[in-house]
Amino acid sequence: MTSNPLQQALKQYFGYDSFRAGQREIIEAHLAGRDTLAIMPTGGGKSICFQLPALLKTGVTIVVSPLIALMQDQVTALKENGIGATFLNSTLSGRETHLRSQAILNGAIKLIYVAPERLFAEQFIEFLNIVKNKIGIAGFAIDEAHCVSEWGHDFRPEYRQLSRLRQFYPDVPVIGLTATATERVREDIIQQLQLQQPYVHVASFNRNNLYYEVVPKQGTEQSYVDLLRQIKRMQGSGIVYCLSRKRVNEIAERLREDGIVAIPYHAGLSAKEREENQTRWIRDDVQVMVATIAFGMGINKPDVRFVIHYDLPKNIEGYYQESGRAGRDGEDSHCTLFLGYGDLETIKYLIAQKVDPHTNEPLEAEQRIAQQQLRQVVDYAEGVACRRTILLRYFGEHFHGDCANCDNCLTPKPMEDWTVEAQKFLSCVARVKERFGAGHVIDILRGSMNKKILQHGHESLSTHGIGKDRSLDEWRQLSRSLIHQGYLTQTTDGYAILKLNDRSWEVMRGQRNVLLPIERDTEPVTVTERETSERPVDVEILFERLRLLRKNLADEQEVPPYVIFSNATLNQMAEQQPTSRKEFAKLSGVGAKKLEQYADDFIAIILEHHLKYPPAEPEESTTSRVKQESVTPKSKLSKASTQRETLAMYENGLDIDEIARDRGLKPATVWTHLVQLIEAGYAINCDRLVTPERQNVIYEALEAIGGDSLRNLFDHLREEYTYDEIKIVRAIWQNEKEPL
Structure with missing residues (x-):
């Protein structure tokens, strides 16, 4: 039970029972109207620090974001939680921009995402003034705030103009947020954004769940073999970073030839290709993204299990942020850096290209800083001390003792x-x-x-x-x-x-x-399998079924799977196996909107799983006997046969809508019951659901492209068949394909 309004709002909108370290203090400062600077590592929960206050304050919050992909990703996730959010950028038509602007003025929107370039366009300033007068502006949130500082690793000149916010809206509080900022960068952010006596929160930069290691490059071919071995050892999504577009294309192609589903991402691809590739990776249609550092900022995908820097990164801040894209969900993840001294010359050449665009004269100060930053990366890679100690010290944080989660600590030198x-x-x-x-x-x-x-x-x-x-x-x-x-x-x-x-x-x-x-003449350290927690086989089976349902739902809605539920929520679901809405609501990550939208579908999977793997009966006790006596007809005991109840009604001639109405379910849940029954081996006459003629066409599509992706089938059938029809026929087809 939540204990105060802030926690109640956190559970209602985001599904969490408690705040992470620092979140409450940041939110309370922002709600009190103070300027705020929040330095929190990737996956530390920065977004909630401005999203939750936006829901509790009068007016709209303007979120400044550097990338279109980041805006779209966050807006999609907010909408999935039932929160009014939108973005305004160059991808929208004039009509769509007008419709969104009207929704804002009608009070349907609480968060507006914009790029810094658009923010100070004359037309947009005029619109903001109308919003301020009619709705009110609750605050400005500057995401990726390190972009404002020339001392940061990703300086963007257009961010410098954000200081004008104080001139235009002196009374509106500003919150800056970033994952990486040294003390110097923090000071620069405060100065550039003109934050007034800000509340500053600097969280620990330590990511306990990330394993760090450095692997020496040993020739082009052997290095690729080492890379391939690493990826084959990993499970889940990953990113491989390379310095050049050419290297990205080469590695992606070779990985595909060796059976890894990998795609490239770099500035040489068209905007459409980059967007399509990013979408395929985010939605788990491919495993590995091979990319230059043009990829990744603001990507919210929480279940990245590994990040490999095949080439040397340019600076520690960039490496920390890029490697930090692994394990945002808190699960164990791998960060590998390949150390090749040939990469040094490539980066030195790139540094030498830093010239004034007007005079073509070398920017000596920038070059000098970049060269020092490169030396720091080499120092990290060559270091024989705890990797975590080296990384955290760079950000001014002292880590004492071995971390037991890096190569130098697990295989210490004499x-x-x-x-x-x-x-x-x-x-x-x-x-x-x-x-x-x-x-x-x-x-x-x-x-x-x-x-x-x-x-x-x-x-x-x-x-x-x-x-x-x-x-x-x-x-x-x-x-x-x-x-x-x-x-x-x-x-x-x-x-x-x-x-x-x-x-x-x-x-x-x-x-x-x-x-x-002391380094000795020993074999180079290579990645080793770390111990993973053992779970019962039936729990793993249920997790995979829940994951497949999540993927199907995500494909239907054209959103990333993690927007439905995170892996952490699915793991909890598989282990606790809730069979009522009340129990389902207790899961971390289940807010009011997701409870209403998804609980029935996932509970149906759990109940069907219980038909094959009955849950262990709790030990008899006075308390449990009292609880059993007070169980209502619609509790666990009766719900165990919910699919068969649907089947009985269907076989008595009722259609989908009638069953849904009589049972108080959504039609989609009834369709899911019937699909699950077919998958469980029940013989069901589906001609009333899908006509034989339409079944034949879907069959042909399944034979042609297989049944792994509902989205691919939907597209192959030119969107003329519903997902429900495809699921029913696919279930029959899969049963026929299974060996006797």
Whole structure:
């Protein structure tokens, strides 16, 4: 039972009984009219932080979103929850834009999604002023707010103009939301959006369910073999990121040749091709999307089980966000990075192309920052410390101890005491007055007499030459490890200057020992199967049947399956097996609209499953006996035969609508009962449902293209046959195909 209005609204609209960490505080601040900045990792529940207040406040909320696909995805999900939402963008006709505008002015819409380019178009500003006067503007939500900062990994110049919101609507609260932002980027967002004394929430960047690993590239052919092996080992949807369009096309084609259903996505494809490929992947018609980083921002697909970077990413923020597209539903997922030094040259070439479009002069500051960001990626990939520790430290978060969910923690390297070497290194940083980077410090330690050392007189330092006994690679590894373990800090302005901190001095005073994981000549770490939780076979069978129903319903409505229910909800459904609406309503992710729309269909599957796999009887107790005595005729006991009750009425001559009316069901539920009965082996005369002539045409379609996809059958039949007709005939056809 929810305990307050906020929780009640959360359950009613989104189906959740409680808030995730930080959500309530963000929502309450926004409801109180405060500007807000929410930094929450992918899958952390950012959207609810502005969607729920929008439902509780007077007026509409304007959501600024950088991508059309993101707008469409979120609007679809909101509508599925019974929430009035729409988007206004360039894909709409004039008539459709007018209809949506009228719906807004009539008060039927609570959230409007727009791109930043449209927001300040003169015509749209005029429309917003009408909305403000007639309906009211509850707030502005700036999604993917890191795009406003040139220090972010995906800076978009058009986001800079969002500061004008404060000029046009000074009293309307603004909330900025993003999954990735360092402290510098956070400061820039606040400044650029002109947030006034904002409430700032920075959630933990740790994603416990993600397994991180780095795999070395070992030649073109062997690397592809390793990639193929990885994908075949995985289950569910995945993304493979590549640097170039050419590589995307090559990998997608080879995967298809090797039996993996994979499709490409990059800027070289037409807008129609990109949209079609994205839709096919989101709707689970294909398993793997092979893409450049042009793909993915704002994709809400929660059940991505693996993300593989086949080529080196350009920066840590981009890698964190791209890999973070795995496991948004909280289930275990895999993040693999292939380390190939050939990729470095490709990225360096791309960095060199950063020039001023007007003068064609190099943008030296941007190039310098990009080069440092690339070094940080290589440091991560070459690092032998806990991957999570390295990633989280980049965002200013300290993670202590092994995570037990990355390759370095699960297959740790032998440790050596490098305290003396660390003291030498840190002492050298102090002697150059914390004004140089790791390369210069290492040159001093190794006794170099290069021009830069002589220019600064560093050949006379007491630390000059005291590290000749260690190789260049060993000193580089130590410098990375000191940063990763928090014994040194590094500036992020593109120069990567080393700075001492309190822990540095503790090492130099002998109060801390420094242990360094040492790389040996061992076999490269490759992905291994991690233990997965064992579930009873009957629960797995039910889960697959529920998943198939979800896919069929999604195909009918032309929406992604996760919009119906998430995998987490399906797992809970398969394990708890609710057989009444009251029980079904308790599932996480089941709100009022979805309860009304889907409960009967899914309960019917569960009840039919119970015919073959009867649930275990609870142990007898006083409490259970009292409950059994108070069971009503329409509770579990009588519902166990609900399909057969439908069958009896059908065989007595009643049609679908009559059965639905007499039983208080939806016609779609009656159709589902009959399909399930056929699948269970009941002999039913279907001529009253589908005429023999129409059955023959559907049969021919099934023989031609198979029965895996209802959507493909519907299209093949040129939309002249209903999904219900196709399901009935497909059930008969599948029974005939099953071996005796």
